[in-house]
Amino acid sequence: MLKPLFKKTPFIFICTMMLVISAKAQEKNSSVAIEAKIEKIMATLTLEEKVAMCHAQSKFSSPGLEKLGIPELWMSDGPHGVRGEINWDDWGYAKWTNDSITAFPALTCLASTFNPKLAKDYGISIGEEARYRKKDVLLGPGVNMYRTPLNGRNFEYMGEDPFLASKMVVPYIQGVQQNGVAACVKHYALNNQELWRGHINVEVSDRALHEIYLPAFKAAVEEGKVWSLMGAYNQFRGQHTTHNQILMNSILKKDWAFDGVVISDWGSAHDTKQAALNGLDIEMGTGTDGLTTSTKNAYDSYYLANPFLKMLKSGEIKEEVLNDKVRRILLLMFRTNMNPNRPLGRINNQEHLDVARKIAGEGIVLLKNEASFFPINPNKKMTIAVIGENATKSMTIGGGSSELKALHEISPLEGLKERYQNATLIHAMGYASGPSAYDRVIPSKLDANQLKKEAIEAASKADLVLFFGGLNKNHLQDCEGVDRKEYQLPFGQDELLTELLKVNSNIGVVLVSGNAVEMPWITNVKAVMQTWYLGSEAGNAIADVISGDVNPSGKLPFSFPKKLSDNAAHSFGELSYPGDKVTQYYKEDILVGYRWHDTKKIKPLFAFGEGMSYTTFELSKLDSDKKVYSKDEAITISGTVSNKGNLDGAEVVQVYIGKLNSKVSRAEKELKSFQKVPVKKGENGTFKISIDTNSLSFYDETISNWNLEKGDYMIYIGNSSSNISKKIKISIQ
Template identity: 70%
Template sequence: MKKLLFVIFLLTLVSTNQLLAQNNSMDNKIEEIIKQLTLKEKLDMCHAQSKFSSKGVARLGIPEIWMSDGPHGVRAEIAWDNWEHAGWTNDSCTAFPALTCLAATFNPKLSYKYGKAIGEEARYRKKDILLGPGVNIYRTPLNGRNFEYMGEDPYLASKMVVPYIHGVQENGVAACVKHYVLNNQEHWRDHINVELSDRALHEIYLPAFKAAVQEGKVWSIMGAYNQVRGQYCCHNDFLVNKILKGDWKFDGVLVTDWGATHDTKEAALNGLDIEMGTGTDGLTSSLKNAYDNYFMANPLLKMIQSGEIEESVIDEKVERILRLMFRTNMDTSRPLGSMNSQEHFDVARKIAQEGIVLLKNKNKFFPIDPEKVQTIAVIGENATKMMTKGGGSSELKTIHEISPLEGIQKRFKNAKIIHAMGYSSGPSAYGRVIDSKLNADSLKNAALEIASKADIVLFLGGLNKNHHQDCEGDDRKHFSLPFGQDDLISEIVKINKNTAVILVSGNAVEIPWVDQVKGIVQTWYLGSEAGRAIADILSGDVNPSGKLPFSFPVKLEDNAAHSFDELSYPGDGTNQEYKEDILVGYRWHDTKNIKPLYAFGYGLSYTSFMISKAESDKTSYKKDDIITVSCEIENTGKEKGAEVIQIYVNDVQSSVLRPFKELKAFKKVLLNAGEETTVSLQIPAKDLAFFDDSIMDWKLEEGQFKLLIGVSSKEIKETLLIEVK
């Protein structure tokens, strides 16, 4: 045994020494390259040369850096100097489910597969930076961009983002985690100044970014549009110099969001590395000179030449950019990638299957037996509307998108499927709303007619990726469903009681008809394999196992951000204050005892589970200990299925206000019918700490803590009491 341990030690030592040698070699190469660069060449590397690329140095063989929007697929090629599609015929991609769906899987192993597959597609398309994933926290259900993020809980987002990054970067493509930080609404995103406590910043909004840097070893970060404490995020001294590059030791590249740079001196001194999308010249007076007018181009050149800024400041940026290049386009060993493979479609379908959440299933309405049902009325525009096209920068040109209607038709081929549009959202247009020209009454009457002829009705509703819905650029205007869907559902139920609603959205919505329908399924934006995955769940071919990554409030005012005045949301046009502080999502609901419609972590199955015999390895722990919790879980139903065991922590007596419970561990467990197993989860005792803004550091107080073992934030099955000394 000792010999084996010694061998392992030697191998580890050799591996560590090799890594150090590689890093030293890279650093030496970077230092030699910088010595050969002119000041103008250095500055050219620090800003865009086109919509999605920055310059290399041709005379030295240093390549350009090419970027692409993500994070759900590799965006179609964009023209050099405008936002039109370049018109390529070989840039169709696999569209993966939106990240709300990925978060709903509660499955980090799937997150790795997601990252690996999308990284392969980015590599095949010769991209060096993939702009994603997004980990901004779900603060309000009105945020138009929530579908791109990983929910309301910082622990869940942290655990899901790390394997995604690893998967992407294995392909020699840099993940670019965004939007750093507090870009939690689209309304006024380009200028709103966010004020919040240090506790809220460190406990809620920074953890996923910190995990991306320290555990994910991410190679690039994208700065946000908004301001924080009076300074824009992309050149914010506190957020970038102090936290990101100081405390966290981030060694990658900070890239602006497009057009998020506002000041030359701040950009130079406050840590910005690559400036993209600036409209300084508007690309109107001279295409030849446009990019030279960026803040970090000629204006910065003049400041250096005058001695106002040291050239060494630029050298540090170039050093980071070259390091990124050695990891990506100057790494001769990186793989070639692949595009639109069956493996990628299978990954997309698997993520969609595991992310779909069954919210209601009265009298076991689901699954629907394909051999017994005779007539299915599929009602709703979302049954046929392509969801990959809208949404802003996440729009995709996918090789195929199986609609829900097509998926249902193929799986229930023995049934008569009749479809009516029911409602119309109008054409998709980024940045504006175009009203539908179709007659709403005619659409409604046609839907009611087919509802009366069917055995069951499946209403495909929700939101879509048009402006003022789930779309970049602005927020939703209302919490309710648009285009008269609520009234239509109520009318349909009067005609046919066997009605279920399939929600397609990236956000929680108001559900006034919750007691009227037999079933509700939350299906997200599922990408290329959407229809197949939905049919897999509806038919029972796959047992649903998704869990909500955010709370569904009964009404908008029950959400923390909306329970205060307008300064809390959306702000007064200049400033915004996060008045709910650390009580975001379920933390608010549970601490304030405001019952949600559907809780964080909630999701039904076609089978049943029993959790029992929970115990911890000890009853007393010190700061550096690992708390190990085990429990028995049994599939007590008749179907194979998966359950997510969730452990929340309650600080019994604290010197400061703490949430009633906080997620600290989870594990997805797949069991055959009747199968039972023991599950073990671990929590570092130091993770029970809170951020003490009086000392600007984490503080773990002595005392008792409850470990709450359950299957959602509201469904706690077992409770353990431990002590921290």
């Protein structure tokens, strides 16, 4: 049988296949060997030693096994960089001099690139920095869905679409873990607001749960093979999500066959028996008053500590429950701190800064560009008024647990000064937010009227104005622990813009935020650019795009509603968001983000997937390989992307599909694939996209499983959810 195979098959292909088979065999042998080692270790452990492994010993570590030379597990906050070193017993910084890192762009920016390759580069780079800092678990990435623009933690997540988040999270995880550092995908699940996050009970349909809120977690587990997962603070159907029977046991560990470790969010465990029986493996952060100031909050009094040990000894909880946790923890250790082959890591090197800058540049989204306001020629002699606190404010500090101690951070003003050396730049703050505090707002001591007066004077003298506005990472802004209170811009920015427009109509707005904001001034300004929180290279990346050195190609990962009531969650009133302090109901069900805007015909201010370029693209020759498909068959979409302008650029082809005459309520269309296509000026590029027909299934609550409807579907091909170039009708038989 081998002779014909060799005659017809290229030798290199056979060699490749043999290598793949060999690698899989080695992987299987390695897995078997590790399992044997784990069982050998298990046989030596006392009940007390096993329980000790299931809870923290400090703010960011859990115990190893000293008698066997097994090191403790060290964790660090992420997901945009490795957090500065925290004290053993409290939230104070240890004041090390060697824990500064590269700050990478926030995950909203990464999602905006629509570029999975950059997600892999991001993961590799941050994984190298975590490894260098001797961290075993990086607490990130986050993939909770963007449900409301008021959520203070949206900047840490990947937008409103589960398909986009799924495609971006998998390579991030793979990149981190190739360094022998565990990614810890979070916050599982339904942690879609910060207000009352510690107790709010979420009521949502099974269908919305599986179609909207779980897919990115599922992809992280089944495709990304993530080694750890963090439970969330909130409740789901009356049980806290960190030890929730449905989420942890039925879905995560049974249906998805997750073999990793479930780690509590800090202080998200609430009950010993539920924590033991409903899937929690390591409990962290219970009690946040310093942890050693009282017996109640000492580590041995955690739910999975002495109370757990007592229940095990009494027989109320079986030892096999504990053993499953310890086996998982030991497997995590063999993957990380007991892996002899993991690399040493690197930190603050030029390659990491280049990756951060590349992601930032590709993630910036151009939303409006009247009369080609952008790009601004850096060689032209002119006067530019740079107005706004966000032009100089550090955005790596603050925001909660994702705050960073960056080795350096280039501000937007610094980046512009470096690039526009032929121009005269005048900076005026215009507004001020006051110093940052985790749990309160501290008013600015600066005179707001004087700041406004100085900004108006600067604008009146300038050829053009760059207004750096948006949000920041202070309390009640883009910050963990509590949500925004309003949709409009804070600190009087809307009023300031109105005054500036009276003295200079040549204004471009550069928004720095992780959330959508209201824009009552949108028709009066020349341009709007959404720049997110961009990390160490923020100013350089912004200058790259403003100057035209980088052609913007970012696309919005979430919709910008014109007003808050146009958002699905808010349209149903307070019981839908934020709830009644006890329970909230996701009344919009599956119609989140663009699904709501499209289906209800409510035009957003800016649509999901929207983003302009300095060149002009045209999609043509768009078609599917056929018009009738069967189950398990791939739908192939192909076409041409033509660059009609004078600059090289990249367009994101987006493919949405909707069921016609569905037997159940469905969104008009849903993103099912995308591809970023670089095309040089004056040239054509092609794309080919494959979509599994099974991905068109809906979650059928009558059978508690996925169901692919027969019948007609419409394919929508375009460059945003609101800009469709062609519709193609197909049928699935």
